[in-house]
Amino acid sequence: MQIKGDLMTFRPDIKVLDCTLRDGGLVNSFRFSDDFVRDLYLANIKAGVDYMEFGYKASKELFNVEDYGPWKFCDDEDIRRIVGDNNTDLKISVMADVGRCDYKNDIHPRSESPVDMIRVACYIHQIPAAIEMIEDAHAKGYETTCNIMAVSTVSESQITQALELLCNSNVDGIYIVDSYGSFYPLVTRSLTEMYLGIAEKAGKWIGIHAHNNQQLAFANTMEALTLGASVADVTMCGMGRGAGNCNMELMLSFLRNPKYNIYPVIVFIQKHMNALRKECKWGYDLSYLLTGTLNQHPRDAIEFVTNDREDYVEFYKSLLEKM
């Protein structure tokens, strides 16, 4: 497949989405201080970031409000407390999981909300339900995406069918999601070709959400962008579930569009992330490599790391027993 762009010029279609609060929220139960969230918002604006995801739109019937910080639920008034009317170039997104979001009641018309984009996350068998949510959000005036999770465990024909269904919907963007951190760049390459091949002619853009189980989140994100994907999910210091995500600072040091500026990111990291890294755990560990390379959900590795275990041999044996 032909490379789009090169290392000297830039492609104006490429956009950066900061999901520190959302994927990072999975590490600390969304308990970020307002000071943190406000500084992150300001840093993203200064850095030229295109989208900032504030968190999940989770159902308060399914989840106890006391068990989480506010960004598990992303009430419009919580977002407004930080951004006011958000008269900036930074767009705001929230994620809504199929089956975990009371979208008919909790997602209000865009004209009444500070949110610009609804990202619908689903497993492949939930595509019809995802499309229903996407059409609801689209009708309410939002940009929409579909983030199909765990595609490393399903067949290519299923992915193709899902992409065709989505291309007949009003969705704006479709994400390649490496939920288990099991992709090699060569895998990302074939998936990008597959996703773009179907989506491009329908006028949908492709995004990439990577995990760092094999220290490949940045490499996979670059690989997808290089082949024509347009939107990169990143987080400050890679903060995200398990092995974490593609680092904002790596992405901004790579992109050549002069609108991007790494300096406010460095300032933010020094002020907030240094401390946070001592409180919460994320990032590459041998245990995440092992679940990634075995194409397994990271939950066992998260438990391993959370419990400060270092007996990798026993851990590896336990994974092999689950194969």
Added chain:
Amino acid sequence: MQIKGDLMTFRPDIKVLDCTLRDGGLVNSFRFSDDFVRDLYLANIKAGVDYMEFGYKASKELFNVEDYGPWKFCDDEDIRRIVGDNNTDLKISVMADVGRCDYKNDIHPRSESPVDMIRVACYIHQIPAAIEMIEDAHAKGYETTCNIMAVSTVSESQITQALELLCNSNVDGIYIVDSYGSFYPLVTRSLTEMYLGIAEKAGKWIGIHAHNNQQLAFANTMEALTLGASVADVTMCGMGRGAGNCNMELMLSFLRNPKYNIYPVIVFIQKHMNALRKECKWGYDLSYLLTGTLNQHPRDAIEFVTNDREDYVEFYKSLLEKM
């Protein structure tokens, strides 16, 4: 450029070189216990690793023996203490730096030494001196390589000239070395094409030695292998100077050749590397990204990390002043 191989089969020409003692030795002044070195040697044999580098062949006139562990000097008798006659499939290499090695006296004929391969490291202006060392080692019966360092700071025409000189020598392999950790996979791609384009017809193999400043050591190593490079430098847990190297465990989980086995590596990491990681510092840090992306030597970042500094803003400003 055409991809060689795929993700299901394997290329028998691909080989793995463990340089934990050598590049990792730059972190702890080569002070590894004999117990560590012996277990590493046994783990490499069990894991199917092809070469194990024991360290540098440094001149004892230039460096004080008391300032370093034995693997700075790699006396034949020190290696023999670990490997005996090394009646195994694992070959042994040492690195000799141009201008820092008294090779005429310190490198004995291969028939008298446990060493199989001499890797000559040099900067581009030292190519004539490197070739003299290579011819000396070749005449003594060794396999040889040339590792041209810091190529991110020199022009393509200089690299081409160096490669042509080397191709007229008796060297066996030539390394693409990302000394500053500044390569993107696209850069590795062009360099691999350039190196292979000249070396392949002369019958020389190409190796890749990556650094992890941008979390790309594994990705760059895979990229080079995918395009036809044959030898990958790796270290246990990526232990190496500054941001470290490509992790052995990542590489062995990627390669499909059934001769490779990750299990002894996991056992070794649990027994030795868990503890070592608490004593010494290496691996990705924002400071290494900053020197890498600015194509600067990592020495300032090493000092920053060693001094437990976290004022990335000041550090970044100081780097910009050096541009």
